[in-house]
Amino acid sequence: MSKGSLSILHLYPNEMNMYGDYGNLLTLRRRAEWHGYSVTVHYHHPGKRLLTDVDIIIGGGGQDSGQTVVMQDLLRHGQALRNLSADGLPMLMVCGLYQLFGHRFVTSDSGTLEGIGVFDAETLAGPKRLIGNIVTESAIFGEVIGYENHSGLTHLLGKQKPFARVKKGAGNNGQDHYEGAISDNTIGTYLHGSLLPKNPAVADFLIEVASMRKFGEFEPTVIDDRFAALARAVARRRPR
Numbered sequence: 001m002s003k004g005s006l007s008i009l010h011l012y013p014n015e016m017n018m019y020g021d022y023g024n025l026l027t028l029r030r031r032a033e034w035h036g037y038s039v040t041v042h043y044h045h046p047g048k049r050l051l052t053d054v055d056i057i058i059g060g061g062g063q064d065s066g067q068t069v070v071m072q073d074l075l076r077h078g079q080a081l082r083n084l085s086a087d088g089l090p091m092l093m094v095c096g097l098y099q100l101f102g103h104r105f106v107t108s109d110s111g112t113l114e115g116i117g118v119f120d121a122e123t124l125a126g127p128k129r130l131i132g133n134i135v136t137e138s139a140i141f142g143e144v145i146g147y148e149n150h151s152g153l154t155h156l157l158g159k160q161k162p163f164a165r166v167k168k169g170a171g172n173n174g175q176d177h178y179e180g181a182i183s184d185n186t187i188g189t190y191l192h193g194s195l196l197p198k199n200p201a202v203a204d205f206l207i208e209v210a211s212m213r214k215f216g217e218f219e220p221t222v223i224d225d226r227f228a229a230l231a232r233a234v235a236r237r238r239p240r
Helices: 022-034 064-076 079-086 098-099 200-215 224-235
Strands: 005-011 038-044 056-059 091-096 104-107 111-115 121-138 140-156 162-166 182-183 186-189
Touching: 005 022, 005 200, 022 038, 022 200, 056 200, 064 079, 064 098, 064 111, 079 162, 098 121, 098 140, 098 186, 121 224, 140 224
Parallel strands: 005 038, 005 056, 056 091, 091 186, 104 121
Antiparallel strands: 104 111, 121 140, 121 162, 182 186
């Protein structure tokens, strides 16, 4: 019998899904099912009403042109998303949407893409792309492994907490050794690859938080993660 139903909202699946981030949705759905939940997936597209009665929200990366397309729609729903984040709804935003969940992204042509300020961070266009395998260490999740491919340089402001610290790779900007950001239960990161198949602890965190918020409890199923462990081992050994 199902322990209950969890709903996942995928933001801008057409415009912001350039780096295999759809794999995050597939992983979340399957692991939630393995943990005993039925899952409903919703998709949000520009110009449509934002569904807020959901349990997890995810979004991916895309070209700057894709960010331009979704920016106005994201700003229109900015207050609702800020409220959901502050209320503890679990979210995962990768690359382009990580940038737009900050205050702004100043592009290479001196234009500015305004963000919604979930993270106290801003991004500036850099002179070259930061590309390669990346290994980080998170205080919550331990070692987090992925692949980064971005030219934006993100700087955390004020007391904004990073998602992880870089062990190998560039991270947010290649200078401060921070990777991503985390605010309440909202995670922003540059890690592609996609992130969740190689990092099941992060996926289970999102599912656990969603279950605790909705049902007041989470009883995990023991999942055989041998293939995720093998993928992590290979990725860890890969050259930068």
